[in-house]
Amino acid sequence: MAGMKTVAVIFGGRSAEHDISIITAITPIMKALHAASGYKVLPIYIAKDGSWYMSKQFQKIQSFQRSDFNEFLKKLGKVRLLFDSGLKIIEPGIRQKTHAVDVVFPAMHGTYGEDGSLMGLLRMSGTPFVGCDMAASAVAMDKVFTKQVTEAAGLPSVPYVWFTASEWQHKRADAENKLKQLKLPVFVKPVHLGSSIAVSHAKSRTELLNAIEVALHYDDKVIVEKSVEDLIEVTVPVMGDEDSQRVALVERSLGGFFSFDEKYLKGGGKKKLGGGKTKGANSGYSELPAKLPKQLYAQIEEMTKQTFRAIGGSGIMRVDFLINAKTKKPYVNEINTLPGSLYHHNWKAAGVSAVELVTNLVEIAEKRYAKQKDLTFSFKSSFLQQF
Amino acid sequence: MKPLFSRFRPSYITKLAYMLQASEYRVLDYLSWVERVHDFSKIGRRQQLIATKRTQLLLTLLWMITAALLGMLLVYVIVIFQLFSSDLRQSLSQSDMRSLLSASVIIITFYITTLPWAIAYIVVVPVFLGRVLLFKPYEWLVVAQAKRIVKNHPAMKIAIAGSFGKTTLKEILKTVLSEGKIVAATTANFNTLIGISRFVKTLTGKEDVLIFEFGEYRPGDVKQFCKLTRPDVGIITGVNEAHLSQFKSVQSTAQNIFTLAKYVKPSRLYINEENELARKLKPRGAQLYSRRGVGGWKVSQSVSDLRGTRFTAQQKSKRIAARSKLLGIHNIGPLILAIDLADKFKLGSGQIEKGIAATKPFEHRLQPYSKDRITILDDTYNGNPAGVTAGLEFVRQLKAKRVVYVTPGLVEMGEQNQAVHEAIGHQLAKVADVVMLIKNISTPHIEAGLKQANFKGKLLWFENPTECYESLELFTKSGDVVLLQNDWPEHYL
Numbered sequence: 074m075a076g077m078k079t080v081a082v083i084f085g086g087r088s089a090e091h092d093i094s095i096i097t098a099i100t101p102i103m104k105a106l107h108a109a110s111g112y113k114v115l116p117i118y119i120a121k122d123g124s125w126y127m128s129k130q131f132q133k134i135q136s137f138q139r140s141d142f143n144e145f146l147k148k149l150g151k152v153r154l155l156f157d158s159g160l161k162i163i164e165p166g167i168r169q170k171t172h173a174v175d176v177v178f179p180a181m182h183g184t185y186g187e188d189g190s191l192m193g194l195l196r197m198s199g200t201p202f203v204g205c206d207m208a209a210s211a212v213a214m215d216k217v218f219t220k221q222v223t224e225a226a227g228l229p230s231v232p233y234v235w236f237t238a239s240e241w242q243h244k245r246a247d248a249e250n251k252l253k254q255l256k257l258p259v260f261v262k263p264v265h266l267g268s269s270i271a272v273s274h275a276k277s278r279t280e281l282l283n284a285i286e287v288a289l290h291y292d293d294k295v296i297v298e299k300s301v302e303d304l305i306e307v308t309v310p311v312m313g314d315e316d317s318q319r320v321a322l323v324e325r326s327l328g329g330f331f332s333f334d335e336k337y338l339k340g341g342g343k344k345k346l347g348g349g350k351t352k353g354a355n356s357g358y359s360e361l362p363a364k365l366p367k368q369l370y371a372q373i374e375e376m377t378k379q380t381f382r383a384i385g386g387s388g389i390m391r392v393d394f395l396i397n398a399k400t401k402k403p404y405v406n407e408i409n410t411l412p413g414s415l416y417h418h419n420w421k422a423a424g425v426s427a428v429e430l431v432t433n434l435v436e437i438a439e440k441r442y443a444k445q446k447d448l449t450f451s452f453k454s455s456f457l458q459q460f
Numbered sequence: 461m462k463p464l465f466s467r468f469r470p471s472y473i474t475k476l477a478y479m480l481q482a483s484e485y486r487v488l489d490y491l492s493w494v495e496r497v498h499d500f501s502k503i504g505r506r507q508q509l510i511a512t513k514r515t516q517l518l519l520t521l522l523w524m525i526t527a528a529l530l531g532m533l534l535v536y537v538i539v540i541f542q543l544f545s546s547d548l549r550q551s552l553s554q555s556d557m558r559s560l561l562s563a564s565v566i567i568i569t570f571y572i573t574t575l576p577w578a579i580a581y582i583v584v585v586p587v588f589l590g591r592v593l594l595f596k597p598y599e600w601l602v603v604a605q606a607k608r609i610v611k612n613h614p615a616m617k618i619a620i621a622g623s624f625g626k627t628t629l630k631e632i633l634k635t636v637l638s639e640g641k642i643v644a645a646t647t648a649n650f651n652t653l654i655g656i657s658r659f660v661k662t663l664t665g666k667e668d669v670l671i672f673e674f675g676e677y678r679p680g681d682v683k684q685f686c687k688l689t690r691p692d693v694g695i696i697t698g699v700n701e702a703h704l705s706q707f708k709s710v711q712s713t714a715q716n717i718f719t720l721a722k723y724v725k726p727s728r729l730y731i732n733e734e735n736e737l738a739r740k741l742k743p744r745g746a747q748l749y750s751r752r753g754v755g756g757w758k759v760s761q762s763v764s765d766l767r768g769t770r771f772t773a774q775q776k777s778k779r780i781a782a783r784s785k786l787l788g789i790h791n792i793g794p795l796i797l798a799i800d801l802a803d804k805f806k807l808g809s810g811q812i813e814k815g816i817a818a819t820k821p822f823e824h825r826l827q828p829y830s831k832d833r834i835t836i837l838d839d840t841y842n843g844n845p846a847g848v849t850a851g852l853e854f855v856r857q858l859k860a861k862r863v864v865y866v867t868p869g870l871v872e873m874g875e876q877n878q879a880v881h882e883a884i885g886h887q888l889a890k891v892a893d894v895v896m897l898i899k900n901i902s903t904p905h906i907e908a909g910l911k912q913a914n915f916k917g918k919l920l921w922f923e924n925p926t927e928c929y930e931s932l933e934l935f936t937k938s939g940d941v942v943l944l945q946n947d948w949p950e951h952y953l
Contacts, residue, residue, distance in 0.1 A: 101934060104930070104934055105934045108931040108934045108935060110920075323812070329897075418832065420937075421832050421834075421936070421937050421938060422833055422938045423937075423938060424834055424861075424934050424937050424939055425937055425939045426934065426936055427934040427935075428934050428935050431935070457667040
């Protein structure tokens with residue numbers, strides 16, 4: 074199809090957020106790219122065992138709900154990939170059709186995707202890709218790194234300590250001493266996981282120890298943060314590059330913290346055309362926009378942009394803040410470089426349709442790639458002559 | 461191959477029954493639909509067969525026809541088989557046998573491939589005979605009974621005829637007059653002769669006002685309606701190209717509708733002044749109603765927005781502060797007519813104002829929803845050019861950030877199809893920022909109209925309504941006003 078850009082949407086993967094990644098990939102990414110027209114969409118699914126597959130049927134959620142899904146994958150056959158001079162996908166079969174990819178749209182939450190692993194692979198292949206680059210992704214994926222980088226940029230965080238699984242097992246006293254720096258209640262989180270998986274609020278020592286065990290079941294590094302009293306939790310999506318950033322709406326959680334259940338399992342009460350209720354990720358449990366004092370709202374927006382720039386963001390991101398309702402002091406909490414479903418419900422409310430969102434992100438990716446192409450990564454030297 | 465095989469599935473029989481039901485057992489409409497369909501697997505995606513005694517009978521009939529035709533095939537196969545295995549075979553030469561075999565194969569193949577078409581057409585015969593021999597006599601009986609009831613009923617009878625706006629006007633009158641009178645009105649499915657007759661049989665005799673909506677489908681039916689309902693008051697909402705495929709010309713449509721004028725006194729005939737053709741055909745002595753007023757009533761300070769429509773109506777010393785939740789200035793004409801009739805029925809100002817305040821958008825008629833800060837105006841039951849104009853007029857004055865317009869176009873425009881849809885394109889070019897069209901025989905004319913009017917916005921095409929409505933979710937954003945007009949019944953798709 075002349076004039077069409079081939080966009081490979083890569084999703085799934087060996088991650089605790091595998092299923093969420095499927096939803097993000099289908100809605101809004103693939104659906105919006107189709108609606109936008111001008112794009113040939115290649116759905117690239119990475120199974121839980123790490124095998125890569127491609128099929129047009131991956132654009133429908135029903136494909137992933139079938140009881141014979143594994144047999145379906147076997148019949149499909151794995152694709153092969155070429156990484157030199159751009160990314161090429163080779164379909165299995167007798168004819169082995171090859172697809173040259175113009176842009177990759179990563180939709181892999183969590184490990185091997187959002188953590189920068191996939192981005193590194195794509196950088197090496199010289200393929201434009203949507204979203205944060207490898208370094209920014211790695212920083213944002215690690216909650217400790219996030220706080221260290223944002224604090225260095227002058228952005229406030231709540232008091233926290235961290236330790237590894239090894240420290241907890243073999244240097245317990247050191248870990249316990251760190252914990253003593255914080256008064257209960259605290260939040261305990263695996264450092265590298267998103268979607269609030271294994272995040273616990275501990276109000277007693279028993280709960281604290283349980284929470285640490287749960288977190289270490291999922292990760293080898295744990296962060297323990299001081300719980301903010303009179304908490305207001307807000308999140309803000311942002312899109313752009315180093316030159317300019319656009320924030321969407323500041324969104325406030327109406328329940329407790331943005332738990333996995335609240336984010337993905339609770340349906341919400343918004344009415345569809347005809348009177349039905351909406352289902353799915355990120356809807357119905359928050360105040361949008363957040364009803365905050367004007368000055369605080371503006372401060373949050375500015376801190377979002379600063380956070381984006383501090384970690385070298387590109388494409389899309391979501392920044393979570395904790396606010397002490399009494400003192401009105403905001404703290405940068407976490408960064409998410411691949412918000413679930415791109416948080417398109419928030420962008421929509423902010424005046425950016427799903428189609429505009431994905432097309433803008435593709436444009437940002439291509440602009441970054443064009444800039445990076447001008448950089449030189451090799452130079453002549455007489456180093457080898459010494460040997 | 462998939463469209464061909466769709467005729468050989470067991471579900472094909474159910475789909476034929478559904479098509480007959482959706483066509484209201486009108487043989488010509490059904491046959492026209494059958495001829496248009498290529499892929500029967502797409503039939504019934506939006507609506508299903510409604511189980512009634514009649515449809516159960518129909519399904520039985522269709523299966524009996526299928527069984528009979530298959531039975532005939534089986535008999536033929538058995539006869540041929542017997543022939544080949546009998547002594548008669550000895551008397552035939554090799555070439556004769558081969559010819560007979562080839563001919564049999566061709567006949568059987570032809571028979572099987574045309575079987576679905578045969579079923580679809582053969583069923584027309586009993587359906588037609590059923591209408592003529594059973595339904596028509598039944599209809600005559602029911603209508604005769606209804607005529608007797610209406611003749612003896614003391615209520616004031618109001619008849620509404622026109623190409624558009626009938627249902628809205630009927631509901632407005634019912635709502636307003638109910639504040640002081642006992643009112644009964646025909647419902648959505650009761651605007652045919654048999655439907656009105658069935659409605660009449662439900663009356664208690666205590667009603668003060670009866671409102672009849674005439675659903676004109678065939679030349680001469682308004683005369684039949686008038687003879688049945690004996691109207692005291694007649695209202696003509698307008699004449700345009702709606703249902704042109706039945707009436708062939710607008711003049712013929714007007715002639716049918718204005719039959720009503722022969723059955724009411726001129727002073728009790730109300731005509732919509734805002735419709736040019738109806739205005740030109742106004743008989744002497746008849747009254748005109750419009751957004752400016754009716755009779756001695758004058759309208760002033762009129763405003764319409766997403767909260768509703770508001771105006772002041774004044775007649776000499778009487779003053780009504782009208783506050784309706786209906787959207788669009790075009791509703792002021794029907795509302796002021798309701799005020800006039802309510803006044804004539806001796807309702808007080810308070811009652812009239814309360815009645816007007818109770819009027820609200822009807823299902824799928826410029827019905828507003830709000831979602832994600834997007835205003836959606838569901839006007840999908842609107843199926844005529846006047847309605848399109850009214851909807852666009854309302855949207856234009858809303859001053860939205862962006863106007864998104866979705867339509868499959870209008871049905872039954874007959875020879876005026878191209879002109880009507882190009883005119884819609886011209887109007888859209890001035891109002892819409894995004895136009896989403898569903899592919900069919902009419903919408904290319906809308907595109908042509910847009911181009912003629914130098915449309916600068918975005919035009920998007922969709923294969924079917926499902927794809928269109930799913931994409932709507934992805935294209936819209938906060939601040940948009942989305943106008944959905946003219947959803948096609950399935951047999952027009």
